[in-house]
Amino acid sequence: MTATCTLTDCGAAPDVEYSMDDYAGPVARWCPGCGDHSVLSAAQRLLATHQMAPEKTVFVSGIGCSSRFPHYLRTYGFHGIHGRALPISTGVKLARPDLDVFAVMGDGDCCSIGAAHWIHAVRYNVNMVALLLDNNIYGLTKKQTSPTTPQGFPSNTQPRGSILPPMNPLSVTLGVTNASFVAQTADWAPQHLYATLDAAYRHRGFAFVRILQRCPIWTASLFRDAVQDPAKVEVLVHEKGIHDATTEAIHTNHLDHDPSDLNAARALAEEGGMRLGLFFHDPTNACYDETRRVPGYTPEDRIAILKRELDRHAV
Amino acid sequence: MTTPTSAPVAAGVLAPESTQVLHVREHCVEVVSDSGEGAQKCGQSFGAVSAKMGNGVWTVEIIPAEIQPPARTPASASGVRIRLGTQAITNWGDHAELVVAFNEQVLLSRHRQEALADDAVILIESMWAEHDNDSIRAAWNAAMEELSARNYRIILVPMEERCLTVVDDPRRGKNMFVFGLLAAIYGRDTERCKAQIAYAFRKKKPEIYERNAELFDLGCAWARENLPFRVEVATEPYTDDMVVMNGNTALGMSAIAAGMDLCSMYPITPATSVSHYLSEVFEDAGGIVHQAEDEIAAVGVAIGASFAGKVAFTVTSGPGLALKTEFLGLAAMTEVPLVVVDVQRGGPSTGLPTKVEQSDLLAVLYGQPGDAPKVVIAPSTIEECFHVLITARRIAEAFRCVVYVLTDANLATGVQPFPRPKPDSNWMAGPPDQDPVPEGARPYDWDDRTGLSRRFIPGQAGGMYTLTGLVHDEDSKVRYATGVNQRGCDMRSRKIAVLQSTLQPPKTHGESHGDVLVVGWGSTRGTIEEAVDRLVSEGHAVSSANLTFLSPLEPGLKDLFARFRSVMTVEVNFSDEKDAPYITDENRRRGQLCTLLRAQTLVDIDCWTRVPGQPLRPADVADAIRANVRSVTADANGDPS
Structure with missing residues (x-):
């Protein structure tokens, strides 16, 4: 997502320098050890790096643990309803292309109740960053199976194990026409997480980032192997991809993948596994908020149009 | 086939010199075709031209449920009713007095819905009567038999035959031929009609307009040569510019x-x-x-x-x-x-x-x-x-x-x-406020008396807050403490009362006191007022009030209702009939406005509601009000009701 500046303060030099603390809201009340804390820190760092004006930045969320996100930042926030972060953020961006817009969703939000919006948000390709904080479980409502819960993993609604094979958010996103940025990162790889958010923010279009996120209460076992054994994680590397030296040093399994190759991206995503990196990137796709942008008007312009219309309907 | 009481009249039987001109203050005409034959475009064009010439007009579309229902079936009926008047027309009226039908099945649909006046004049496509297909002829004969129960005057019009002289596919063209018929019957200005045709086909190639204008002329000419009547609904030129x-x-x-x-x-x-x-x-x-x-x-x-x-x-x-x-x-x-x-x-x-x-x-x-x-x-x-x-x-x-x-x-x-x-x-709305918010301002700084507060808009420096659907305080912080939800609810509710304090009491149509007040809302207004006028002309003390605001309700309703012996609503929604099985005064489910008004005013308001899938007719509303008037006056006279 690139900040487009059309309405106000174009080119105005900031007269203050924002530090990470300037974006900090109240102390986050997620559980200790929750992966959401890591994402919040990365977001604050991103805001500071790009010196985004707090008043011109909007974080939109749905409902769930991760959707508390906007409350813990000092930007404008919209803590919406379950599954609907994307329509709200689309509306914000359509009305105000000058604002930087982020949508924060959980796996229930994005992949279950809000799945229709997810598919269509990818199609619209509105300039914004969408973060899927995927802990493979419904946390806030206390351990119900989500669309990404691994098959066989027990929950309070499916105590004998999740019945269905999990949905693959990457392959779903890559399957939608007009996908333009699809990446995966993990809360326990903070450098890679930051580098991914940075690439997503710089992308022109709808940047979809799935963040593998630990839930220490309900799904502590799910990512344990990957966290404890760096060899279990594979990092996608390419000159056009996301590059982070620390991550690449820790995780020595590298896979060369050209993110401009959609078919290769789809194949990689379909294989599953614990892969971090940029799966697909095409900054040339049309962005709905740009395609639909119409010139501004003065009240006099509008009155002229109305008069024309009334003439057409004159008796 | 038995001979209908009003036998189809062959075209051109009456010579044009014997043309009768019917002078009326208002007239109601319907155009019905199979879906896709364009009766709506014809009727709407005719309605628009009539309005432009100074008639009061109200048009209602007759819309089938499907895009292409089977042709020549009652379910296929698609069209428009146009009610014209010398003065303003506010509703679709009671019955159509002239009908142009593209086939007998769509006509049957209107007949069965009792949309047509008993002595309606019907202009109908003639081709079906002598059609090669036996089943079509049989259907035609059966329809004529059914229609003979009324005193319709049926006139056959060779629409297809005439249109074939201009177009290969008369399904695309009959509608403008019929527009021509109507223009001749009602004396519509040709230039205005042509301009309307040009507007209707503005998205098509110029040839399309030319062909349709030709069909229109053909219709006019046929009507002038063959139809023995004209209808003149006098126009009173508008004093204002109109749209x-x-x-x-x-x-x-x-x-x-x-x-x-x-x-x-x-x-x-x-x-x-x-x-x-x-x-x-x-x-x-x-x-x-x-x-x-x-x-x-x-x-x-x-x-x-x-x-x-x-x-x-x-x-x-x-x-x-x-x-x-x-x-x-x-x-x-x-x-x-x-x-x-x-x-x-x-x-x-x-x-x-x-x-x-x-x-x-x-x-x-x-x-x-x-x-x-x-x-x-x-x-x-x-x-x-x-x-x-x-x-x-x-x-x-x-x-x-x-x-x-x-x-x-x-x-x-x-x-x-x-x-x-x-x-x-x-x-118009101004551009969004982008000035910094004052120091110490809060995103929900509710005024204690009014509940009103100033809104912060992204882009306003210092105004950053997170809007949330959770219970929140003045700072938009999520708070579950006792009293926070109560206060938020109070403040949001108070605003509605504040808005009410700025509204005017409703004006009555008719006297501000009397026997029966009819209360309505929305599109039924014209119908109710016409029904009330009919009752007033019969000597009854009836008035009506239309509510534009339903939340908050307009002020002064209790005072208004107290000036009438009986209050009833007329609505297009469901209510139980009073005399239906199991229905009592306690369990009767009433019309929606009626329910609301009873709750808010504690007045024993009655209702008359219908859900016919079409607008209410003034005659039916007048009957309902008349029944209410009778019971009120009977009560007043101590008569057993």
């Missing part, structure tokens, strides 16, 4: 006039044509129509835009309204200004997609779980449709609330002339 359009077009213009930039919608009948109109012109005026992936997203996008400072609106109908429920609760809870247009149709569920009903009032008022106060406005004329979004947007912003605009299928497709509005830049 003519349907309610959905008026709503579209209203959005432009209100300074809105975004119509976020999902297709749903009968609301969609608002967005059709806007899609054509909105971008010229700096706005867009966003067709969302579903009804929920449509309102979500509108709420996002409004939060960001550009008040948006969404337009929907009953099933869509149901889907938007959760988002509308969020907007109420977070005080995001929003305008929701609900073009009501029959329900529940998919119901009657193309037909009028006023059944969403209580759903709108009470649809959200929890307490979600809101403003509800119901325009009652096409002119009010033009102005309503200007008012709605202002209220939404000033009161930080959701404003619902309830229209219905009757207003959506009804066409009526009204004085040309004079657009004013004061009607």
Whole structure:
């Protein structure tokens, strides 16, 4: 997502320098050890790096643990309803292309109740960053199976194990026409997480980032192997991809993948596994908020149009 | 086939010199065809020209449920009723006095719905009577037999035969031939008609206009040579500049006039044509129509835009309204200004997609779980449709609330002339406030008396807050402490009372006291007032009142109701009949406005409601009021009722 500046303060030099603390809201009340804390820190760092004006930045969320996100930042926030972060953020961006817009969703939000919006948000390709904080479980409502819960993993609604094979958010996103940025990162790889958010923010279009996120209460076992054994994680590397030296040093399994190759991206995503990196990137796709942008008007312009219309309907 | 009492009259039997001219103050004509044959385009063009010539006009579309239902079936009937008058016409009237039918099956549909006057004149395509196909001839004969129960005067018109001289496929062309017939019968100005045809085919190649104009001339000529009657509905030239359009077009213009930039919608009948109109012109005026992936997203996008400072609106109908429920609760809870247009149709569920009903009032008022106060406005004329979004947007912003605009299928497709509005830049929203918020200002700094507070808009430095649908305090912080929810509810509710304090009591149509007061809302206004006028002319002490605001209700209702011996509502929604099995005064489910007014005023208000899938007729409403008058006067005289 690139900040487009059309309405106000174009080119105005900031007269203050924002530090990470300037974006900090109240102390986050997620559980200790929750992966959401890591994402919040990365977001604050991103805001500071790009010196985004707090008043011109909007974080939109749905409902769930991760959707508390906007409350813990000092930007404008919209803590919406379950599954609907994307329509709200689309509306914000359509009305105000000058604002930087982020949508924060959980796996229930994005992949279950809000799945229709997810598919269509990818199609619209509105300039914004969408973060899927995927802990493979419904946390806030206390351990119900989500669309990404691994098959066989027990929950309070499916105590004998999740019945269905999990949905693959990457392959779903890559399957939608007009996908333009699809990446995966993990809360326990903070450098890679930051580098991914940075690439997503710089992308022109709808940047979809799935963040593998630990839930220490309900799904502590799910990512344990990957966290404890760096060899279990594979990092996608390419000159056009996301590059982070620390991550690449820790995780020595590298896979060369050209993110401009959609078919290769789809194949990689379909294989599953614990892969971090940029799966697909095409900054040339049309962005709905740009395609639909119409010139501004003065009240006099509008009155002229109305008069024309009334003439057409004159008796 | 037995000979109908009114045998079909062969074309040209009566010589033109014996032409009778019927001079009337008003006349009601219907054009019906198979779906796809263009009767609507014909009827709407005729209605528009009549309005432009100075007639009062009201048109109602007759719409089949399917796009291409089987041809030559009653279910295929598609068309328009046009009621013309010397003075303003406010409703579709009782019965059609002239009908032009493209085949006998669509005519049967209207006959069976009792849409036609007993002595209606019917002009019908002649080709079916002598058709090569035995079953078609048999169907024709059976239809004529059925129609013979009435005193219709049926005149055969060789539509197909004449049209074939100009076009190869008369299914695309008969409608303009019929427009020609009507123009000759009613003495419509040819130049205006041609201009209207050019407008109707403005998106097509010029040859298409030429051919249709030729068909129109053919129709005129045939009528002049063959039809033994003319109808003259005197026109009284308008003193004001007038415009003519349907309610959905008026709503579209209203959005432009209100300074809105975004119509976020999902297709749903009968609301969609608002967005059709806007899609054509909105971008010229700096706005867009966003067709969302579903009804929920449509309102979500509108709420996002409004939060960001550009008040948006969404337009929907009953099933869509149901889907938007959760988002509308969020907007109420977070005080995001929003305008929701609900073009009501029959329900529940998919119901009657193309037909009028006023059944969403209580759903709108009470649809959200929890307490979600809101403003509800119901325009009652096409002119009010033009102005309503200007008012709605202002209220939404000033009161930080959701404003619902309830229209219905009757207003959506009804066409009526009204004085040309004079657009004013004061009607429009200004650009979003981007000034820094004052030090110490809070995002919900509710005024204790009024509940009003100033809205912060992204871009305003120092105003950063997180809007939330959770219970929140003045700082928009989530708080569950005792008293926080009570206070938020108080403040959001108080605003509605404050708005009421700015409203005027409703004016009565007729005397401000009497035996019976009829209360209505929305598109039934014209019908109710016409029915009341008929009763007044019979000597009854009857008046009516139309409520434009349904939340808050207009003030002074108890005083108004006290000046009448009986109060009743007339509505197009369901109520139990008083004398139906099991129905008692205690369990009777009443009309929606009736229920609301009884609860708010403690007056024992009665109702007469119907859900016929078509607008109410003045004659039926007059009968209902007459029955009420009888019972009131009987009570007063101590007669056993």
